[in-house]
Amino acid sequence: MYTFTIFLSLWARILIPFLFPDAAAVNANAPAPPVEEILVDQVRWSPDRRLSWDDFKALPDEENAHHALTAANLAVNARCLDSGFTYQVSCVFLPTQSWTxxxxSKKLLKHEQLHFDLTEVHARQLRKKLELFSCADVKSKLSGTVTSAFAQWKAEQDAFDTACKHGLNAKEERLWAADIAQRxxxxxxYK
Structure with a gap:
């Protein structure tokens, strides 16, 4: 099973300067903190670092019929500084919101890892889209692009769970694993 969380502080950092350009609280010349500083107690996606059950720190939801829940997110930080558009998109796993x-079960852990890997696919797709942005595009395109990316990510996570029957359909899961690896x-x- 899968869930996602939007980092509102990051989302607000993207939207507030564009929705409220005169907001006193926003210092357009201040450098944005690196995503790494904001992502405390989280696991960044890496091809060399696979999830383990020790990463799942939340108490299980006993009323939930599923056997595990992976909470992952796309952490987005974007801004214009000195007429240059900069961005960071990180794929992160949220240990304190994930449970088993x-x-x-190694099979279940592999399924949960695929959720995390699929999140990285969507992080890379968003990085690819944002690479084409300039400060002139930000007001008209950034919000819609990020919103669309989050919607596509969530829809594909749901499609993955449906097709694989939450990890019970091994054949379908192998197909998804191959597709995710290829993507x-x-x-x-865009790593």
Whole structure:
């Protein structure tokens, strides 16, 4: 199972300067903090760092029929500074919001890892889109692009769980795993 969380502070950092350009609280010349500073107690996606059950720190939802929940997110930080558009998109796993009822199942852990890998696919797709932006585009395009990226990400996560029956359909899950691996490779330049 999968859930996603929008980092409102990051989202607000993107939208407030454009929705309220005269807002006193926004210092357009101040450098944006790196996403790494904001992402405390979170696991950034890496091809060398796979999830383990020790990463799932939340208490299981006993009323939930599923055996695990992966909470992941796309952390987005974008701004214009000195007429240059800069951005960071990070794929992160949220340990304190992720849980499991079964710490023995390697098959279940692999399914949850695929949710995280699929989130990285969408992070790379968003980086690819944002690479084409300039400060002139930001007011008219940024919000819609990010909103669309989040909607596509959520829809594909739901499609993955539906097709794989939350990890019970091994054949379908192998197809998805191969597709996710191929897409990660195709988007390697946006890692």
């Amino acid at each position: 009822k079964n710490t023995k 990660l490779q195709e988007l390697e330049a």
